[in-house]
């Protein structure tokens with residue numbers, strides 16, 4: 243991170259799957275520097291009320307967000323850009339082109355995402371782009387045609403170029419998607435570019451020489467109202483990892 247910049251994680255992503263729904267728990271972060279306020283990714287539609295609530299608690303008016311950067315146009319990262327009508331929406335030109343004409347019935351980049359983005363007058367980029375000294379967008383294609391990340395000093399919001407810590411640990415993308423060899427190169431580039439990385443579906447990782455040395459703590463709570471006469475049930479999943487990964491291969 244640079245001296246005048248800050249990253250606030252609004253949603254820490256989680257690598258998860260379930261038998262009754264697709265969780266899509268993706269990372270969303272607020273980045274502030276030099277008077278600018280950027281939202282990196284916007285999450286799935288279901289984040290909407292929680293996202294607005296978290297911004298409110300931070301004292302950030304949605305109208306004060308000047309830029310929304312979309313790492314890519316999957317349903318679980320790009321569904322809420324319209325909540326920020328004053329923001330410039332930045333994404334890669336290949337990503338927008340695909341979103342406006344997705345193949346068949348793509349269940350990750352649905353056609354309505356491209357239609358919604360078209361109404362927001364998005365700004366497209368062609369590759370890496372420096373936004374300020376020490377703040378730049380990285381071209382990280384593969385998971386989708388135009389996946390990008392945002393580097394702030396030695397920290398990287400990786401989008402789905404790094405889905406989760408396991409990808410970083412084994413050195414292979416678990417969801418290469420559009421182009422496997424591009425995804426492999428982008429994973430390696432992302433791991434080499436920063437010492438603190440926020441994957442698209444996992445919590446903060448600290449990296450040294452391309453390897454994970456520690457992971458942030460994580461808690462996810464799910465409340466179920468399965469028994470109409472009994473108390474609510476709550477499942478709490480926690481990963482407390484002040485735990486070092488130094489001994490891992």
Ligand SMILES: [Zn+2]
Pocket residue numbers: 314316319385402
């Ligand atoms: Zn994705």
